[in-house]
Amino acid sequence: MDLKKIKITKQAKICLSLLIAIIMLLFIIIILYNDKFYPNTSIGGIDVSNMTLSEAKNAVQTDLKNHVLVIKGRNNAKYELRGADINLNANYEKQVEDCFKKTHGLFSFYKIISGEDFDVNFDVSYNKEAFKNNLSQSFLITGDNYKITAPVDAHVEYDKTAKSGKVIKEKQGNQLDQDKFYSYVEKSIQQLKTRVNLDKANVYLKPKYVQTDKEVLNELSQYNNYLCRWVCFDMGEKHYEIISPKEIKDWIVIGDDASVSIDQEKMAQWVEKFCLKYKTVGKTRKFKSHTGEVLEVSGGDYGWQIDYSQTVDQVYKALTENNTQSDVDAYVKNKSNTNKKKLLKKLEPIYKNKAYKMNFENPTEDYNTQTYTEVDISEQMVYVFQNGQVVYSAKCVTGLPSDVTRSTKTGCWYIKDKKLEYTLTGADYTTPTKYWVRITWTGTGYHYMNRSDWDKWSPELYKTRGSHGCINLQLEDVKNIYNLVSMRDMVFIHD
Template structure:
């Protein structure tokens, strides 16, 4: 039931005209200009003798009008009260369905149809969408007393609340049902909820970029809180909501610190002032940079995130940094990695490689940091290998495996010489110690002499064509007294040399032509070994100390004079040819079964005894080869 206000106004005017017996004055002749403020129009043209009666008539008209209006309003209110006795207030929304002015049965039918056609549109960050339809989850509306009770709670006498109080939403979960397992399964397979497709948020932070500290933007990412997302979806379905933005709902994990954070801006400014240096260390294993990323960790940070420098703490960090740098770089006289031929990586040790002078480096670093220096340099070394390549060994070196009794010589990364050898006998007075060495010098030809007698002669003189000492009296040389079948075998264990590396003549020549002082000589045992005690024999000939190059020249000169007696001796003293040196046709008397070495080695590991002959004298038994 409704009421037309315009119709009511027309009827009221007609009643008043009938009452006054004529038409009512219009706005122009009964306007505001004739109004005296007390509800009367004093300037209206009344006759003086009739003015009192007319005023009374007007008052009566107004009172009557008010009474009529009251009756009309009461009628209207009564009509709407009756109208809403079984209907919902205007603006009543139930489960996202407008049920205003509907009866309970009409509302239930409308809700049922909306549920049947229900579709929830999910919106993800980045504009991606996903629809969940009622048929996917067996969504249905089951009428119960919810709507009836809601209708009863809306008193028909308070129906103006629906008109003047705005709309009011009422949501009831009890009358909407769906298969939660199906919903959980659908949600679990949504691509945007898969771990591999989600990127977590990252807070804005201070980072060292382009040689200075800057505040980098936060990363919002697209990582959803799965529990929250499912909760918001269920809540939307229960209420009949048709569109759900998971971002607006707050289902995404968000960064906690944003780039406009004042503390971050302050930190960046402080760090740029305190850590302006950048030192790029050129190391064997590659460059290492010391810059603000590390220096910031040496600073003190208060509770407000402000940075400051404590000199004692700063200096301690410098010492620790240099110590750690040395531990990563130093290879001098410590176990060092080496790529052994046919074996792969092993460890070797010797007086070779790199060693940082920690005191000098710490002092230099402190000065550079104080002056905000930006530079690229090597550390302050106390020992330095000739190259950074191959852990300091470079690509030209001599490799001797004393277990496999083999020598490899590499030149510019290519294998140049590959040969078997015979090293020292495995007794403490004759074994070949492992280590890393350099060539002392090389000479061709040379004479290895025994101890000098009182009369000026030597116990023995044994010429070799190629002599290459590298560890005191230990060196590489040709050993023509050995058969080819002895090289590269286990003969060294019981019939080895007195420490030198015996080689076939042609191989000694090839090595002699390649080797120089810059090439490291790496000696190692690739297998477990035992060194037996020295053999003490009364008739054992003592080895003479190695002569210096100048002394050797004088000795060679003396020997030459003695050998000038025969043409054969002259030929033996002639320098070796450039290509293939001739093997001696006659061994000088006394001819040893194994030519003697000059001086006992001074090995880096277990010391070898002094004055031990490299090779036996002629009267020694053959087992001492």
């Protein structure tokens, strides 16, 4: 007997038996699921396993009525959009029937094991106005009990520790782009999704710049270029006014486009304080009168005055001129005095008006206390001081006090011009004169006046026969005064 043939025959019988068993099993399954969906079957995400066609339709209808879309957002936000709140509905019967036919196709029996997820987009309908109102009133939009923060661009700020600029990383925030948000949720509803994650849906507003953008790196470079500098005004006698990064950091403005500029208004406020600090024009001064008494006189135009407008331009130019980038980078890395000196800009103050000297301890004592003239309106006298003593005096006639346009103005003035001959002009007069010494820009000065009433002179004459504001003198007196006084000498006029 051939054992090999007997063995093959047994194996064939076993295989045939298994095949028959499988066919019978499949036949039983086909009969059992003839009117049902196979296990592990879903339609559009709705489980219809082991359901008849009618039961599956009911399941879809029930799911639509009870449908909830869970919307997950940033900062642990979770919002539920219920189908019932937006009148969610769909034409689903044909899609379910088509899926049922595919389940029971000629060669679909193998899906009894694997099941099938039918990716079906139901013809969904809903109340669009209710949908929009629901989302617009959700805490994701309104921020009720949910803090909404806008995205923040990566930007440069002052670092107190490093004493230079540093890049602050962007912040994403949780503020929604509402149009994208509505559109995304609408598509999710149409697909009857049950859960969505907004953080993966590109619906949040984004920062315009992130820390690696070239615009931000350029911003840092320009910021430090403006910041890392010292502007030094040499005021004389080892007195300095310095604009340092401590002040500059508050003047730097960064635009929405990552541009860097200087806030000229804030800068100008510093310039204004600087100008006022050294301004002595109009201040009250003390001086020794001809009587030996120390008097106080206010006003006038004598003194120090820094030119504000030119200084604004001067400072702005000093702040915006590019430093050498390598010098800036060196200082940012190492705050040594050597690196600091390379970023120092020295300036000379631009004066609109100057005095005899700068007195840092007593600013109003800025005139030559030994050489000046005094005009005493109440006495109607002029006194010339040299070396601290009266070297000449003369009677005079000052402006008519009852007429504000003609009265002689009190104050601390200085001699601005000297001419041997000069023509005085006014609204109703033209008068040639000699030995003109200008005291004010508005026309007050010493000059000769051929008055017919000099023989009637008294300290009261000016009250009725006063000048148009000038200080009238007799010829010999004015000639002597002209020769004694010098340009920019102080003139004290008081009553």
